Amino acid sequence: MAVxxxxxxxxxxxxxxxxxxxxxxxxxxxxxxTSLDVVDEKISxxxxxxxxxxxxxxxxxxxxxxxxxxxxxxxxxxKFVMVVDSSNTALRDNEIRSMFRKLHNSxxxxxxxxxxxxxxxxxxxRAFDSMVTSMMIQVC
Amino acid sequence: xxAAAGGGCGSGPPLLLSxxxxxxxxxxxxxxxxxxxxxxxxxxxxxxRAVPGAxxxxxxxxxxLFRASQLxxxxxxxxxxxxxxxxxxxxxxxxxxxxxxxxxxxxxxxPVRIESLKCELPLPRFMMSKTDADIRFGNPAELHGAxxxxxxxxxxxxxxxxxxxxxxxxxxxxxxxxxLASPPSSPPHYxxxxxxxxxxxxxxxTEQMHPAPYEARQPLVQPxxxxxxxxxxxxPRHQASLIRSFSVEREPHDNNSNYxxxxxxxxxxxxxxxxxxxxxxxPDPSSFISGSVAKNFFTKSKLSIPELSYIWELSDADCDGAxxxxxxxxxxxLIVARKNGYPLPEGLPPTLQPEYLxxxxxxxxxxxxxxxxxxxxxxxxxxxxDLNRMEKLSIKDMADFPVPAQDVTSDDKQALKSTAxxxxxxxxxxxxxxxxxxxxxxARPRSRSYSSTSIEEAMKRGEDPPTPPPRPQKTHSRASSLxxxxxxxxxxxxxxxxxxxxPPALPPRPCPSQSEQASExxxxxxxxxxxSQAADSSxxxxxxxxxxxxxxxxxxxxxxxxxxxxxxxxxxxxGGAASAVTGKPHTAVQxxxxxxxxxxxxAIRKNxxxxxxxxxxxxxxxQQLKEVHQERxxxxxxxEQLRPVTVL
Numbered sequence: 001m002a003v004x005x006x007x008x009x010x011x012x013x014x015x016x017x018x019x020x021x022x023x024x025x026x027x028x029x030x031x032x033x034t035s036l037d038v039v040d041e042k043i044s045x046x047x048x049x050x051x052x053x054x055x056x057x058x059x060x061x062x063x064x065x066x067x068x069x070x071x072x073x074x075x076x077x078x079k080f081v082m083v084v085d086s087s088n089t090a091l092r093d094n095e096i097r098s099m100f101r102k103l104h105n106s107x108x109x110x111x112x113x114x115x116x117x118x119x120x121x122x123x124x125x126r127a128f129d130s131m132v133t134s135m136m137i138q139v140c
Numbered sequence: 141x142x143a144a145a146g147g148g149c150g151s152g153p154p155l156l157l158s159x160x161x162x163x164x165x166x167x168x169x170x171x172x173x174x175x176x177x178x179x180x181x182x183x184x185x186x187x188x189r190a191v192p193g194a195x196x197x198x199x200x201x202x203x204x205l206f207r208a209s210q211l212x213x214x215x216x217x218x219x220x221x222x223x224x225x226x227x228x229x230x231x232x233x234x235x236x237x238x239x240x241x242x243x244x245x246x247x248x249x250x251p252v253r254i255e256s257l258k259c260e261l262p263l264p265r266f267m268m269s270k271t272d273a274d275i276r277f278g279n280p281a282e283l284h285g286a287x288x289x290x291x292x293x294x295x296x297x298x299x300x301x302x303x304x305x306x307x308x309x310x311x312x313x314x315x316x317x318x319x320l321a322s323p324p325s326s327p328p329h330y331x332x333x334x335x336x337x338x339x340x341x342x343x344x345x346t347e348q349m350h351p352a353p354y355e356a357r358q359p360l361v362q363p364x365x366x367x368x369x370x371x372x373x374x375x376p377r378h379q380a381s382l383i384r385s386f387s388v389e390r391e392p393h394d395n396n397s398n399y400x401x402x403x404x405x406x407x408x409x410x411x412x413x414x415x416x417x418x419x420x421x422x423p424d425p426s427s428f429i430s431g432s433v434a435k436n437f438f439t440k441s442k443l444s445i446p447e448l449s450y451i452w453e454l455s456d457a458d459c460d461g462a463x464x465x466x467x468x469x470x471x472x473x474l475i476v477a478r479k480n481g482y483p484l485p486e487g488l489p490p491t492l493q494p495e496y497l498x499x500x501x502x503x504x505x506x507x508x509x510x511x512x513x514x515x516x517x518x519x520x521x522x523x524x525x526d527l528n529r530m531e532k533l534s535i536k537d538m539a540d541f542p543v544p545a546q547d548v549t550s551d552d553k554q555a556l557k558s559t560a561x562x563x564x565x566x567x568x569x570x571x572x573x574x575x576x577x578x579x580x581x582x583a584r585p586r587s588r589s590y591s592s593t594s595i596e597e598a599m600k601r602g603e604d605p606p607t608p609p610p611r612p613q614k615t616h617s618r619a620s621s622l623x624x625x626x627x628x629x630x631x632x633x634x635x636x637x638x639x640x641x642x643p644p645a646l647p648p649r650p651c652p653s654q655s656e657q658a659s660e661x662x663x664x665x666x667x668x669x670x671x672s673q674a675a676d677s678s679x680x681x682x683x684x685x686x687x688x689x690x691x692x693x694x695x696x697x698x699x700x701x702x703x704x705x706x707x708x709x710x711x712x713x714x715g716g717a718a719s720a721v722t723g724k725p726h727t728a729v730q731x732x733x734x735x736x737x738x739x740x741x742x743a744i745r746k747n748x749x750x751x752x753x754x755x756x757x758x759x760x761x762x763q764q765l766k767e768v769h770q771e772r773x774x775x776x777x778x779x780e781q782l783r784p785v786t787v788l
Contacts (some may be wrong), residue, residue, distance in 0.1 A: 112461035114431030115449035124446040127453055 002099065002136050003067065004028040004083035007107065009119060010076065016122040020084070020136045035061045036070045039079050042071070056096050056104075069078055072100040080104070081109045099135055106131045163239045164263050172201040172236070201237070219243060404489035406473050406497070414469040428462035434471070441475050447484070451475055453487045466494035537779045 019028040034117035038061040058071035063086065070081040080103050110116055110125045122128055137140070206216045223238035244263060247252075406414070414427060421437060422429045429437075438448050455471035461473060470492040470658060476486055490496060734741075 109453075109459040112431070112456065112459050113449055113452050114435040114461065115445055115452055123555065124449045125453060 002084050003133050004032065004081075005103070005136065007033070007034045007103075007104075007122060008036065008079040008081060012079060014130075015078075015120070016128070018132055018136070022086060028083055031064075031067065031069060031083055035071060035081050036079070038062055038069075039071045039081070040074060043073060043077075050094045055128070069101070070096050072103060072104070074107075078107070102131060102135070107140045161241070161263060165240050167235055168205065169236050172205060202239075206239070206243065209247065211243060211246050215246050219246065308383060404473070404477070405487070405491045406469060410473065410476075414472045415465065417472065418465055418468050425465050428464055429468055430458075431461040431463075434463050434468070438471065438475060438660065441479060443475060443478060447478060448475075450484060451478065454484070455492070458492050464494065466497035469497055470494065677705065 003021065004017070006017040006079070009015050013017050014032070017029065017032060019025050039058060040064070042058050056072055056074060057102065060067045061071045061081070066086055068086055070082045070084065070129060074080075074081075080100055082103075086098070096139070106125075106128045107122075110122055110128050111118065111126070112116045114134075204217070209216075211219075219239050222242060223235045251676055417437075418425060418429065434452075435448075438451070439445075440449075443451075451474045455467050455474060457467060470488065473492060475483060595683055688740040
């Protein structure tokens with residue numbers, strides 16, 4: 001369903017970014033980058049309330065004419081950004097949430113690996129790759 | 141199909157093949173052609189039937205062979221076109237040979253052109269998958285009955301060396317190995333992916349790596365540890381020496397077990413070795429090895445970090461960042477296999493699954509009994525390990541792991557408790573407990589929820605450190621004083637002249653306030669009454685209570701509604717200073733008498749001040765709401781005025 005999935009570290013550099021149409025990748029990179037501002041805005045807006053109540057799912061960050069961008073942030077300020085095709089109107093919020101939850105689970109599994117240094121690119125985890133592929137491949 | 145099969149053969153470009161290539165290609169061709177006849181579902185047999193005169197290779201096996209060369213699909217299409225098969229519609233010998241040569245060229249990095257055929261090239265390399273081998277090339281009976289014999293083409297020079305090994309091995313192996321005595325001139329039949337390929341190449345062709353489990357031999361390293369021996373030692377050397385040492389253990393009946401993946405089966409001797417190693421890291425075999433300890437240990441094997449990372453991913457079934465004994469054995473075994481040149485499998489083989497390992501090897505239970513004496517030392521050992529694990533887990537993503545961390549600590553607590561009691565029966569029950577735990581651990585992290593409803597969350601809450609101390613109340617006297625500014629109506633001073641009216645502009649006076657704390661005592665009653673006024677007000681300048689300033693130093697807060705009082709504050713500072721002096725003679729007396737009450741009254745005062753702050757906020761917001769309402773009404777009026785005009 002997603003056309004682009006990105007995992008962004010706390011310092012706002014990408015740990016993992018992958019998009020389905022491998023041409024025109026730069027456009028998605030740019031989209032993800034601009035969405036970081038929106039993510040920060042949402043985080044700070046929520047931060048005024050008690051931190052405990054902060055929800056991890058940020059929802060629709062911003063829509064463009066072709067795509068919609070959804071965001072999710074973990075407690076350690078690692079952000080997941082997902083770009084989905086606007087033509088997939090059947091995608092409901094719950095589905096996006098479950099996709100983010102899966103992403104989060106896989107991410108923590110990668111973290112559990114002691115050979116993974118936090119802050120590295122996530123390139124060696126096949127389970128993570130296959131999970132992302134399963135999320136993306138349904139489009140085509 | 142053109143009947144000019146003979147013509148088709150000669151229509152290709154001239155092909156010069158070396159001896160080795162000739163042999164190789166003819167073998168392959170025979171295999172493809174033979175399989176075409178043998179395989180029921182193979183390729184379009186009509187191609188073969190259409191040209192009864194010439195021997196052709198059916199497209200099916202040929203396609204599989206080409207795919208096994210691991211070239212991208214476009215390259216293969218190019219090759220097929222170039223070699224003329226598309227043109228003539230079938231793979232005659234010439235076409236096939238050309239195609240093979242082009243594959244070799246492509247694998248060596250040369251462009252796929254006719255000119256490449258003229259070069260000296262190594263033999264093409266093919267990696268077969270098991271299913272292909274099964275259907276097309278091998279006899280399934282052979283695969284399972286014998287130590288698997290899958291034909292591979294290896295181009296390295298040590299192919300011949302391997303043939304020597306093969307001969308040696310035939311001596312030591314059981315008679316079921318006799319199929320290996322097939323003509324030594326044929327290319328070696330063991331999938332020994334040369335380590336020189338580099339791990340990256342293996343990784344890229346993982347979907348075709350199934351051959352590894354079906355390796356004929358099970359070259360398991362001798363129990364001298366993974367770090368011994370050259371890490372990159374040539375596999376054949378290992379093979380030869382290891383096979384001799386393990387020949388005793390190569391029992392024929394193993395072949396007929398349910399799991400055909402021989403290399404992934406752990407023998408007794410290996411198992412013992414692994415358990416010993418586990419014990420060296422963690423005395424209690426029913427407990428965990430933390431991630432960092434395991435990392436240090438496995439790094440000694442000198443495998444690359446991505447490989448170790450992948451091995452960990454395979455073996456840590458419940459993804460908790462720690463290894464139980466079966467997980468550790470699986471990981472160790474994978475490392476051992478990898479060091480011997482086996483490519484790592486796609487998924488954890490069934491023989492390495494934790495449940496299987498625990499069921500297959502009841503030995504650890506027996507060994508547990510030996511650890512009764514360790515029970516005293518265990519708590520001590522475990523706690524540092526717990527701390528280690530907790531520390532290691534407390535990287536910045538600690539917040540992401542409330543569940544695994546809690547599970548681990550709870551399991552350890554169980555272990556601690558059990559060992560403190562009767563050791564033997566508890567130890568026996570621990571193993572199933574740990575296996576259940578590992579299973580449940582596997583299940584539990586899956587149920588990680590980031591809302592606050594699961595049991596794990598409750599556990600986490602229960603074990604969390606006590607809630608942080610309550611927030612210090614808003615006791616900023618500066619804020620409070622400003623609040624009191626707002627709180628009091630302009631009319632208040634008139635009605636409550638007895639009270640000390642709020643100072644609309646009190647100077648920020650940290651020093652006087654600290655020295656004049658005692659004077660707060662008499663101010664308290666007045667303050668207590670003051671906050672009871674909750675309303676917006678513009679502060680009055682005249683009502684500066686001179687005894688109040690010491691207790692309420694103000695720091696200016698920007699209040700849009702009240703710029704005025706702030707300007708008045710400087711003027712009141714002078715007045716405040718004067719009052720401070722007069723307050724001093726009182727303080728000596730007050731201090732002695734009211735020290736005990738001071739604390740309580742301070743608290744009360746602070747509470748009141750907090751109330752005042754909130755009340756003020758409330759009133760401010762209500763005022764804003766009123767203003768907004770008014771604006772809205774005004775706009776609606778305008779709209780109504782405009783509307784009749786347009787309706788007409």
